[in-house]
Amino acid sequence: MTKQQGIQDSANAFDALMDAAVDAIIIIDAAGLIRRFNRSAENMFGYREADVIGDNVKLLMPEPHHGNHDAYLSQYAATGFAQVIGKGREVLGRKQDGSTFPMFLSVGEIRQEGGNRFVGIIKDLSEVRDTQEQVRQLEEQLLHADRLVILGELTAGIAHEINQPLTAIAAYADAGRNIINRRAEPPTGDIESICERIGEQSRRAAEVVQRLRKLVRSGSVSKARHDINQIIRNTLLLFEFEVKRSNTELNFYPIASLQPLYVDEIHIQQILVNLVKNSLDAISLAGQQDGRIEIRVRKVATDVFISVTDNGPGVPAQNRSRLFESFFTTKPKGVGLGLSICKTIAGAHGGSLKYSQPKKGGCRFTLSLPLEFIG
């Protein structure tokens, strides 16, 4: 085999490799002009090789890389500082029709006489992203559904919370009208103060609705810094009626001076709502008249522990290992997703949700959250 023959062979092999590759392969020169554009690249970007040979590769990039690519190249030529060479990274590509798609780009350098070349190998991530997005959306829907289910169970209490201020408003309004008609002297203040009370009560009703709207809202995770004590207080307000009706004692022991935690407020509420509702259900199912639920916040080292403890019948030993399993339930009408969802949420916050058996009986769930977690 002659040397010439060998060169010809490897050139043919290279062409075959380029054509057979599932990944898009693009070769550019030091000035950024496209020298090779394989078949997969044609399919991925929608250009024919013949149309883009000699064009600047930034054609395939949306901003900001579109505007910066020439500078990357000259910077690399001058200083050897590489943005992407040898690392690979996820970037956006731009197709001929102007649409963009997620892609994974790895770049290698071909050092040769007559000018270096760069070879880019590109994987289309659209499908991977689509699947991930679908999973994420399904998870969100599940979380949302769980909140709706629980709210459905709390309807009587919520109706009561809204009915109270409405009743007061109606009574104030009737009283005000009677006073005006009869020109009676109001006992304290005047019509103006009656109007103020009506305003106060409407705002009270609006607050209830506001609290609910948050929980009913569907949407993506939005973490921000929140006061954990306040989140717990707001959540417990949802149970005022339920607690009253069942004659259960509900005590909250907040923690003094705790830095705000980086959490999704609704998701933390969701865990608490699930835990408190479970406790109430257990107590009422057992027909207990001396029900007690205790919520405590503690800080140990770098974690915050929020525990919900009740004096209900507790979890039978044979069920403890299955508590967090999906579709495992002991409630007559339960679906068995509450705790498994709660555990997932805890994990997404870098924390955990655990069951333990208090010495005095009953049951305890402890949610731990790291003081510092940016997830």
Add this chain to the structure above:
Amino acid sequence: MTKDHFVCIVDDDEAIRESLRLLLYASGLQSCAYESADVFLADEKPPVFDCMLLDIRMPGTDGLELFKILARRRVPYPVIFITGHGDIPLAVSAIKLGAYDFLTKPFQEGELIGKVRAAISHYRSTRQHLLELQDMQARLDSCTPRERDVLRLLAKGLPNKGIAETLGISPRTVEIHRAHVMDKMSADSLPALVRMITTLEPPDN
């Protein structure tokens, strides 16, 4: 109807108490209010009133429990329950126990005042009888359990000797109990005494 009519409100919601008092006032009715059944029961000298508005759901002793206590004491005034939407079965059992009426929150225009006035005028026409009943019950309550045993057996028509045998005490002791009962119940004759106990505790058929 004069301003001398008094309504008592027992409700744990401050806004409800205050708005109801104002509405009653604007309709010419005086009122007092308690934040819970327990606070009401702890009041040794509650004002005399003509009607009670009672929240059916309250922390601690709830409305129905308070009503049962009041019914046992045979308080004469009518009780109107304040209920929520899901409370209809509770409200019905309250009526069966002898409550005058119930109101569902939020009230219709004029509904509250209408029912309160109806309750008060009903009370006016039956008050004398009800007050006598309450007084009679208080007198019965002042008897010792043994005295009440004697009284009940008397009402069944047993002679002293029969009562003595039934209770395992001497006829002489029965006589002493009987004298105390006549005295405590302010009965001037045995028939009067029997009438009282059959009014308070109608015999089951």
